[in-house]
Amino acid sequence: MKKITPPYPDTPCVAVCSTTFDEICRGCGRTVDEVAQWVFMTQEEKNIVWDRILKEGYPRRNS
Structure with missing residues (x-):
């Protein structure tokens, strides 16, 4: 996985949106x-x- 360093992209969204099981998006x-x-x-x-x-290993494209 490519390491992301400041300045960060505009958003961590990776279009894998899911909060079905908890309050945390499984993509970003x-x-x-x-x-x-x-x-x-x-x-x-x-x-x-x-x-x-x-630090938590996000964003994830294969969630």
Whole structure:
């Protein structure tokens, strides 16, 4: 997997959207609230989310 480093892409979305079993998207690793609020977040807030999801092994295209 290619390592993603700052500056990050505009969004971690990989078009594998699924929150069927919990509140975390199985594609990008964001919470339902983070997905909904993404366009309103500051770059600093987005970077915090990016750092967390990358540590957790997201984004995943084969979920």
